[in-house]
Amino acid sequence: MFTRIALLLIAIFAVPYYWFLMDPGPTSVSPRDIDIARLRALASSEAGALPVAIEFAAVATDTVPGTILVAGGGLRSERTGVFVWRLITPGGDTIINSGLTRDQATASGFGDFHPAIQATADSWLQAARRIIFTSEEIDHVGGLIAMLPTSPDIAEKVIGNPQQVDAVRALAPVLTKSLSSVPRALIPPDGYAAIAPGIAAVRTPGHLGGSQMIYVRLQDGREFLWAGDTAPMRRNVEWQRPRSRYSAEWQGNEDRTATLGWIKGLVRLQKSQPGLKIIYGHDYSWLSDPVMGPRFTSAPASELVPPEGKLAR
16 A cells, blocks of 8 residues: 555655656657858958947846756756846947846746846946847846837837847837837848847747847857757756756747757757857856856946936835
8 A cells, every 4th residue: 555655645745756857859850950161251241330239137036946948857946047148339329138127027927136137237338339138028128118108219220120120129119210110121030130240040949939149250250159948058968958857848839849950950050060059048158157158247236226216226
């Protein structure tokens, strides 16, 4: 009798645990190719100064069990973050993603929000020449949404694909007609597009319909590829595993099969282009690693922090 009860308890708890947190998805998924030659050509197609350096702002952080963002990743805690990236460029910076507000951070599961760092990101957005996103999720577009009521003209800097623009428009009804001028050349679901000198994008729908990767070549020749939420953590690529089913399908609406195809595409790209650095979407531990990380500069906190509650921050 005891053995039967034990087996029943194992079945009750082990099967759901495996299904929601460990199952890596279909193993027969083929890699989805990322045409690096095309990205390089597009990044070289526009005349002008290339980015010279990269800075990041970690506006919210938290720790989560590894198996949440990497299926079967274990219960050891992983440090995660919401990042805004500044591509420092003579003649005008490009900003990747926009951070979020305190309420948005809480709703997205990030326990530690850093208003002084978000204030720094806000100053980047205000001064930027263009703003792009790796997806339309709130932890990517939320900072922009919060700024639009008082700075509606900032929408003119946005270069987004249709799903991203639709999401921003739905979240920010105060938008001026300026947002109707985008998207710019990013319409095909698997489309490639030039963004600026040294910067190009490729659509990678899977995590969300508007997911895309951003390629950047600096003036010194170094190359980077922002994987966004397709690969939030380094181990997504190292282990060739997507998010857990709990994170991808229970909490979200991800196409895990499509995402796994893009992850396998990143693995193939990494093998053929060892000099190309992949930037993972939320991996704070990797980002701050002095050996494995990209060695970007962390942005200082701004002294110009809005009063609590201002712009819902």
